[in-house]
Amino acid sequence: MYDLLVVGGGAAGFFAAINTAEKHPDFKIAILEKSKEVLHKVRISGGGRCNLTNATFTPAELVRNYPRGKRELLSPFSRFMCGDVMEWFEARGVALKTEADGRVFPASNTSESIVNCFLSAVQKHSIQLFVKQNVEKIAQEGEGWAVSTPEKTYTARYLLMATGSNPKMWQLLSALGHSIVPPVPSLFTFQTDCQWAKELSGVAVKATVRLLSTEGIPLKISETGALLFTHTGFSGPAILRASAWGARLLAEQGYQCLMEVNFTPNGGEMLSYEESLPILQEFKQHNGRKAVQGTALWELPKRLWGALTTEAGISGQQLWADLSKTQLQAIAKALTQYPFRIGGKATFKDEFVTAGGVKLQEVNFKTFESKLFPHLYFAGEILDIDAITGGFNFQNAWTGAYIVSESIGN
Known part of the structure; x- marks a missing residue:
């Protein structure tokens, strides 16, 4: 014994x-x-x-x-x-x-x-x-x-x-x-069918992710940290923390949800749509002769900036001076509230929790x-x-x- x-x-x-x-x-x-x-x-x-x-x-x-x-x-x-x-x-x-x-x-x-x-x-x-x-x-x-x-x-x-x-x-x-x-x-990565996001595989950026149901109802899960684009969707500390805090809610949702992402780091905080809009307007006033897609703000990776501005309806050679009020609003919305459709999960490496x-x-x-x-x-x-x-x-x-x-x- x-x-x-x-x-x-x-x-x-x-x-x-x-x-x-x-x-x-x-x-x-x-x-x-x-x-x-x-x-x-x-x-x-x-x-x-x-x-x-x-x-x-x-x-x-x-x-x-x-x-x-x-x-x-x-x-x-x-x-x-x-x-x-x-x-x-x-x-x-x-x-x-x-x-x-x-x-x-x-x-x-x-x-x-x-x-x-x-x-x-x-x-x-x-x-x-x-x-x-x-x-x-x-x-x-x-x-x-x-x-x-x-x-x-x-x-x-x-x-x-x-x-x-x-x-x-x-x-x-x-x-x-x-x-x-x-x-x-718990501790899993997110999958998406958003093709342009998967094409950014390897790009990492600081962001705030907020999870919503597929109907747009907030799930009260929000995390700020490094977001990594992968060939299937998203990983990084912000995603893993969101998956941990939302483990049961996401299971109930069948791992189908919306992930709203804010890409505008301003020191330690993220800018809201309302806060980002005047910054974009001021940048337009002082940089009118520059091409929008060639001038990434908030030190965002150029590939990500290009993808987000394209999603906002900006053409490749369009100048800041030529942007309409509606286009500026579309850029602000893409930068602060971009909605990705999450369609599943994947195990994070071998560290299954x-x-x-x-x-x-x-x-x-x-x-x-x-x-x-x-x-x-x-x-x-x-x-x-x-x-x-x-x-x-x-x-x-x-x-x-x-x-x-x-x-x-x-």
């Missing part, structure tokens, strides 16, 4: 097992992983560099990056958050670096630094690691737990479920008696223990918690796993 059995050989599972072993050197601990490779998501995160956390150092600021779990994580983050994670890895020989946008990576620029740190700690603390373990049943056994695979049944005093977005594990927990919030994709999982009301966030079953714990994306990009999903995993390690045996 084990003291702690961890189901899931990912970030949360390893972190909980290692920290529990450090706090309880006499504990017998094992990790069960369904595939032949552990820590898969750690390996591919951040393009293989592992964006392990973010340089955000107050809980109130940190929770703003979680579309689901914001309220529940506030107290746990006050106990173990980004700075603690950075100290933890650096104390174990993993040098870190913080990039300009706040994302934190190993200084080595490879996720193998994190993987090797974990594997070394598992070996050091004699934590048993079993791969190709397809869990088929979990059941209470006395005051402990029994976990069955086709080959064997493992028993333990404490059970941690850290299996991420695994539908089969959610089904087992549902059969046990836990409520599962139906999962939907879901919104959904174990219902948060059934978990005690002082311990990350089930409120329904003693000695059953959760950590990571198995819970109905997800975040935008930037290292925040890993931070949820580290925090939950660490608090589990503090709670077990006490």
Whole structure:
């Protein structure tokens, strides 16, 4: 019989097992992983560099990056958050670096630094690691737990479920008696049938995106940040954040919506249609002999400026002096309120994230223990918690796993 059995050989599972072993050197601990490779998501995160956390150092600021779990994580983050994670890895020989946008990576620029740190700690603390373990049943056994695979049944005093977005594990927990919030994709890119947008593939620009239903009803989702045109539609931080905050709404809409884009950065703010119009009028007065399509305002990429002015009905050689009031208004509208029809989604790289999982009301966030079953714990994306990009999903995993390690045996 084990003291702690961890189901899931990912970030949360390893972190909980290692920290529990450090706090309880006499504990017998094992990790069960369904595939032949552990820590898969750690390996591919951040393009293989592992964006392990973010340089955000107050809980109130940190929770703003979680579309689901914001309220529940506030107290746990006050106990173990980004700075603690950075100290933890650096104390174990993993040098870190913080990039300009706040994302934190190993200084080595490879996720193998994190993987090797974990594997070394598992070996050091004699934590048993079993791969190709397809869990088929979990059941209470006395005051402990029994976990069955086709080959064997493992028993333990404490059970941690850290299996991420695994539908089969959610089904087992549902059969046990836990409520599962139906999962939907989060962190995805947008697809469009707008041909000129797809022809701008590779162009990046700061923009504000606002989502509306196909009937034009605002969905109350608006994000400002980098927008990247792709060969199928749109990506970049603004899109990924919008997809995270709108995960459930967009699923209900069948991923069909309108995306209204404002391309007019003015310092830190975007200009409204009404604010942009006099700027265009003044530019016309002072640059009448210049061709409209050859003079991009607001430092917009020339290809994008050309496409937007073409959409506004401006011909290739038309001069600013020749623009009518109606044409100026059309340019202002294209720059500040251009409507793209979104017709679907695509997975963002290999970093698939879901919104959904174990219902948060059934978990005690002082311990990350089930409120329904003693000695059953959760950590990571198995819970109905997800975040935008930037290292925040890993931070949820580290925090939950660490608090589990503090709670077990006490």
